[in-house]
Amino acid sequence: MSKTFRALQVPLGEDLLPLTALLRSRGVLHQIYEESGQQVLSVFDPSHVQPVENLYRAWRSGDVQIEARAGKPVASTVPRLEWRLCPVTTVFALLSIGFFLAFFLGAPEQWLALLSFTPFEVQGDQIRFLPMGDQYWRLITPAFLHFGWLHITFNTLWLWELGSRVERATGSFNTLGLLLVIALVSNVSQYQFGGPGLFGGMSGVVYGLLGFSWVAPLLQPAWAIQPPKGIMLFMVGWLFVCLFGVVEVLGFGAIANAAHLGGLLCGAALGCLLGGLSRLQNPRSENL
Numbered sequence: 310m311s312k313t314f315r316a317l318q319v320p321l322g323e324d325l326l327p328l329t330a331l332l333r334s335r336g337v338l339h340q341i342y343e344e345s346g347q348q349v350l351s352v353f354d355p356s357h358v359q360p361v362e363n364l365y366r367a368w369r370s371g372d373v374q375i376e377a378r379a380g381k382p383v384a385s386t387v388p389r390l391e392w393r394l395c396p397v398t399t400v401f402a403l404l405s406i407g408f409f410l411a412f413f414l415g416a417p418e419q420w421l422a423l424l425s426f427t428p429f430e431v432q433g434d435q436i437r438f439l440p441m442g443d444q445y446w447r448l449i450t451p452a453f454l455h456f457g458w459l460h461i462t463f464n465t466l467w468l469w470e471l472g473s474r475v476e477r478a479t480g481s482f483n484t485l486g487l488l489l490v491i492a493l494v495s496n497v498s499q500y501q502f503g504g505p506g507l508f509g510g511m512s513g514v515v516y517g518l519l520g521f522s523w524v525a526p527l528l529q530p531a532w533a534i535q536p537p538k539g540i541m542l543f544m545v546g547w548l549f550v551c552l553f554g555v556v557e558v559l560g561f562g563a564i565a566n567a568a569h570l571g572g573l574l575c576g577a578a579l580g581c582l583l584g585g586l587s588r589l590q591n592p593r594s595e596n597l
Contacts, residue, residue: 311353312353313340313351313352313353314351314352314353314354314355314357314358315349315350315351315358316339316350316351316352316357316358316361316362316365317348317349317350317361317362317365318344318347318348318349318350319347319348319350320347320348321343321346321347321348323348325341325348325350327368327375328350328364328365328368328375329341329350330375331364331375332361337352337354337357337361338352338353338354339351339352339353339357339361359531360531363478363531363533366477367477394473394476394477395469395472395473395476395477395481395484396481397472397476397481397484397485397488398468398469398472398473398475398476398484401453401468401472401488401511401514402465402468402469402472404453405452405453405455405461405464405465405468405511406461406465408424408453408454408455409454409455409461412454418431421454421507423450424447424450424451424453424454424509425447425450425451425454425507425509426441426447426448426451426496426499426500426505426508427439427440427441427447427500427505428440428441428442428444428447429507436507438505438506448492448493448496448497449489449492449493449496451496451499451508451509451510452492452495452496452509452510452511452513452514453509453511454508454509454510455509455510455511456509456510460510464510464511464512464515465511467511467512467515467518468511468514468515468518471515471518471519471522471536472484472488472518474522474534475487475518475521475522475534478531478532478533478534479525479532479583479587483583487517487518487521487576487579487583488514488517488518490575490579491513491514491517491518491521491572491575491576491579492513492514492517494513494517494571494572494575495513495514495516495517495565495567495568495569495571495572495575496513496568497571498513498567498568498570498571498572499513499565499567499568499571501567502566502567503565503567508565508568509565510565510568512565512568512569512572513565513568513569513571513572514572515572516544516548516569516570516572516573516576517572517573517575517576517579518576519536519541519544519573519576520572520573520574520575520576520577520578520579520580521576521577521579521580521583522534522535522536522576522580523535523536523541523577523580524576524577524580524581524584525579525580525581525583525584526584527580527584528580528581528584528585528587528588529583529584529585529587529588531587532584532587548566548569548570548573551564551566551569552566552570
C-alpha cells in the first residue's frame, strides 16, 4: 500500500466535495477517510501537502471560489475584505487612520512630537528639533503619520492590498516582523539622507511589501503573492518620478524618497531571506 501524507483534518460535517473535485481535475492523487471523529484528506505526494493546505485556506476564506465550468471545476480568486484573516495588516491600517483623524480633528502638536522621528518644539514660527535620546519607539512611529487625505487614503489602500496578501501567505507573526523591520529601515533611511525633519507615512512600508511580494515568490512559489506586472510597473515608475523631483515641481509637496527606496530594498532583501528559508524547509512545495 502506497504511503500517504496528511494534508487536512476537518470536521465530519464539512463538505469537501468541491475541493476534491478540483484536486482530481488537477491530477492530485488523494483520499479522504474518517479518523477520531474528523475527516482526514491525505495525498500521495508529499510536495502536495502545503499547496493543498494553501488552497483549502484560500477557498474557505473566500479568496478562491470553486465553480463548475463546462463540467469541470475551476478555482477563481474572489476579492474580499477578510480582516479577521489579516489582524496585523488591519491593526496597522486602523492605527494610521486613527492617528490621522486625531490630528485632523485638532489633537495637540505635543502628540505629533511624540510620534515623529526626532522630538521637536515650536518656538514662534520656528521648529527646533531635539535629540532622540533613548525614545526608540520613534524608529517605527513615523510610519503612522500622514499629512493629507490623499496621503492616508492611498497608503492605506496599498497597505491592505499588499499586506493582506503577504499575511495570508506567510502568517501574522512573520508579517508583524516584516512590517516593523521595513518601517524601521525606511524611517532611518529618510533620516540619514534627509536629516532632521517632520516626515511620515506608510509608503515606505508599502514599497517594502512590494519588494517582498516581488522577490519572495521567485524563491517560494507556494507564496502566490506577486502583484500583476501592471501594478509593479506603476509603483516602480512612480518611485522614479518622485526620485527625479517631478512631484515636488508640480507642487504636491516634499516626498520621502529615501524612505521609499530604503523600504523597497529592505522588502526585497527580506523576500530573499524568508522565501529562501521557506523553500529550504519545503523544498518540493509548489502551487497547485
